[in-house]
Amino acid sequence: MLAEPQTTPRATGDAPRTIRLQETDNVAIVANAFGLPAGTVFPDGLTLGEFVPQGHKVALADIGTGEAVRRYGEVIGYATADIPRGGWVEESRVRTPAAPRLDELELATRVPAPLPPLEGYTFEGYRNPDGSVGTRNILAISTSVQCVAGTLEVAIRRIKQELLPRFPQVDDVVGLTHAYGCGVAINAPQAVIPIRTLQSLAQNPNFGGEVMVVGLGCEKLVSERLLPDGQSGGVVRLQDERHQGFGMMLDSIMAMAEARLAVLNRRRRETCPASDLVVGLQCGGSDAFSGVTANPALGFAADLLVRCGGTVMFSEVTEVRDAIHLLTPRAETEEVARALIREMAWYDDYLAKGDADRSANPSPGNKKGGLNNIVEKALGSVAKSGTSAIRGVLAPGERVHRKGLIFAATPASDFVCGTLQLASGITLQVFSTGRGTPYGLAEAPVIKVATRTELAERWSDLIDLDAGRVASGQATIEETGWELFHLILDVASGRRKPWSDHWGLFNDLTLFNPAPVT
Incomplete structure (x- = not known):
């Protein structure tokens, strides 16, 4: 966990303020909204030589050409030209360093000791026959090919209008639609990723085990492949000869949906230990405050969930790769550390091929x-992972089977990451943002955490928690983390509704498909 940020003293009004994270840092970020003009003088005598926007770095000492620029106590680059004390450390003035070599990393050398367990924390969830627990009671209808997505959209409109009011215990009906299934190299080695993702998505705990698939009939991805092992009778195939026209296709979908709605309607929330939670962490529209306020608060909350025995996933390979040297020593075992390296190496190769x-x-x-x-x-992104030992690593689309802190490998794209985390089994997501995004998921509640108070106030009906108070000194990382932890329990229990659910702001699912399209 990062130490509390060191801010310059705050006087009356909006006095000029910077945030420095470590004593060894030779830069700090400007904390004031809208930035500060040239000539601004700080209490320690630092004087800005030029305008510096909010969140951007100012040199705390002269940095010569080729010298290291340090933030988070780490080298974030090398100066491409002399930067004087008080100068703006602008993007073009910093050369990106090489990524850590994967063959030189420490493996499980600094495994954190288990934190004291937290007992007595519960939430109201939906327990499933397989022992998993959902935070929502949703009928999800999968598709085996994009060709049927329009038909399913029409069917879901009718299901919501004609059927859902009769089943008040069911929260929603969602379509797990995508652009896969045909016109693809279905047997290519990397096709395992989108297929595994679709198989895992249908088994998310928020869907209650009632898997249903709508297919066409001529696609490469056979509908039955999306059913759990041993399950049958969950497929509506539009090309079946019994369907005399579009109306009968819709009737078949609605009849199968009605039977599953009846089962889901018997589910009731029950008190479950916090150890049954599976929470995903993600950031999007990040800024320089992400690693100062919101992400450290997410990391503190992650530690609390792990202490309760719960499961927490962090992801986004490209936003972990350059901090991997901080993570492999935290792996619980050398096997887990090597799995982290495996996913980094796979993505290095994937980018190189593109x-x-x-x-x-x-x-x-x-x-x-x-x-x-x-x-x-x-370096700011991995602050979400807190301080716990990393207990497991998931390849894209794999389902989680361990508790504790888990790295689920995904691209950094918000939509692809969200889809893959759902496939891995999250039942709630916490999403930090500095620039702002209306991102949301229909399949699981999303709690939005702002890195800056200015954003939280301007987007007051989109942001659920303001972590910007850490930067202003109004709250600590620990206090904000506890507040987030209690908010997670409330949202998981249905006692609080995040803004994305309030407005119905939901992004489409987006499969990660590194395999060829034919």
């Missing part, structure tokens, strides 16, 4: 928020 590199991340918005490069972004 003639891409680490410079493709961060986004223009991330850079406007003060992040110079992927190294700085990764």
